[in-house]
Amino acid sequence: ETGVTQSPTHLIKTRGQQVTLRCSSQSGHNTVSWYQQALGQGPQFIFQYYREEENGRGNFPPRFSGLQFPNYSSELNVNALELDDSALYLCASSFGMVAFFGQGTRLTVV
Amino acid sequence: KNQVEQSPQSLIILEGKNCTLQCNYTVSPFSNLRWYKQDTGRGPVSLTIMTFSENTKSNGRYTATLDADTKQSSLHITASQLSDSASYICVVSASLEEKLTFGTGTRLTIIP
Numbered sequence: 354e355t356g357v358t359q360s361p362t363h364l365i366k367t368r369g370q371q372v373t374l375r376c377s378s379q380s381g382h383n384t385v386s387w388y389q390q391a392l393g394q395g396p397q398f399i400f401q402y403y404r405e406e407e408n409g410r411g412n413f414p415p416r417f418s419g420l421q422f423p424n425y426s427s428e429l430n431v432n433a434l435e436l437d438d439s440a441l442y443l444c445a446s447s448f449g450m451v452a453f454f455g456q457g458t459r460l461t462v463v
Numbered sequence: 464k465n466q467v468e469q470s471p472q473s474l475i476i477l478e479g480k481n482c483t484l485q486c487n488y489t490v491s492p493f494s495n496l497r498w499y500k501q502d503t504g505r506g507p508v509s510l511t512i513m514t515f516s517e518n519t520k521s522n523g524r525y526t527a528t529l530d531a532d533t534k535q536s537s538l539h540i541t542a543s544q545l546s547d548s549a550s551y552i553c554v555v556s557a558s559l560e561e562k563l564t565f566g567t568g569t570r571l572t573i574i575p
Contacts, residue, residue, distance in 0.1 A: 355508065386563070395467075395552055395565035396507075409562050443506050445563075450495055450514075450556070452563065454506035 355379065357446050359455035366434050366462050374429040374458045378446035384408070385427040386452070387419060388443040396443055402427060434462045465490040467555050467566035475572045480543055484569045486536040486553030494556040498527050498538045501550045501568065510538070510551075540571075548573045 356379035366372050378385050384403045388396035398411035402421035416432040425446070431438060439462045445452040467488045476482050488496070495514045499507035511520045511527040513536075519528050524541045540547055550568040557564065 355506065357506070359506075388565075393567075395567040396563075397565070398562055401562060411562075441504065445506075450512060451509065452497075454499075454508070456506045457504070459504060 355453040355455065357444065357453050357455040359442075359444055359458050361458060362456065363459045364461070366460065368434055368436060368462055370434050371430065371432045372434060372460060374431075374442050374444075374460070376427045376429070376444035376446070376455055378425045378427065378444075379448075379453050382446035382448045382453070383425055384447045385421055385425065386445045386447070387427070387429045388445065389413070389438075390441040390443060390457070392440070399429070431460075436462050438462050465555070465557055465564045467553055467564050469551075469553050469566035469569050471569060472567070473570040473572070475574060476543055478543060478545055478573050478575050481539065481541050482543060482571065484538045484540075484551050484553075484571070486538070486566055488534050488536070488553070488555045488564070488566075490534075490555040490557050490564050492558050493531065493534075494558050496527075496529055496536050497554045497556070497563075498525070498536075499552045499554060501552055503550075507552055507554075543573045545573050545575065547571060 358377040386401040387399040390396040400410040441457045498510040501507040552568040553566040
């Protein structure tokens with residue numbers, strides 16, 4: 354167990370809907386990053402939050418947004434879902450060099 | 464553009480045999496290189512992490528090497544077990560910003 358918990362584990366949404374994914378970081382970790390992993394591919398960096406501020410963003414459109422809360426838990430919001438958004442969404446919490454990943458949320462858009 | 468390339472894409476070996484997975488990267492400025500094991504549909508789990516000054520690190524039957532001059536790394540698995548079947552992902556971090564660049568992974572299958 355990594356101490357990083359994501360919810361829900363699986364989710365099915367229809368195209369055009371909005372979704373919120375949640376991540377509970379390991380205690381004391383002030384940095385959280387979100388990744389999208391398509392089937393058979395490596396994770397792609399979406400964005401990172403450090404102490405509640407966005408601290409870098411990958412090549413994802415603005416309909417991907419996030420929040421980090423004072424307790425360092427985090428949310429990933431995706432608006433206007435598209436079929437290509439179907440993927441495993443991973444969050445990773447870190448303090449220093451070591452990043453710990455959650456088990457992921459499998460999102461299917463139909 | 465920061466990139467991490469892994470080879471082979473997939474590998475099948477007999478239980479008990481050894482294997483070596485390769486990783487080449489073009490990430491700058493380099494901070495550290497990690498190997499992760501990822502079971503299907505699960506989050507990656509860290510195996511090793513190496514900084515610029517380290518050229519080898521072991522974690523049980525897993526031994527990672529790093530050549531920062533040639534920007535290459537390898538992960539050697541000794542005496543493979545069925546539970547080693549997974550994807551092995553090489554991840555490189557640029558500077559200290561923790562924005563990780565992932566390889567696409569090597570899918571390892573161990574057969575009895």
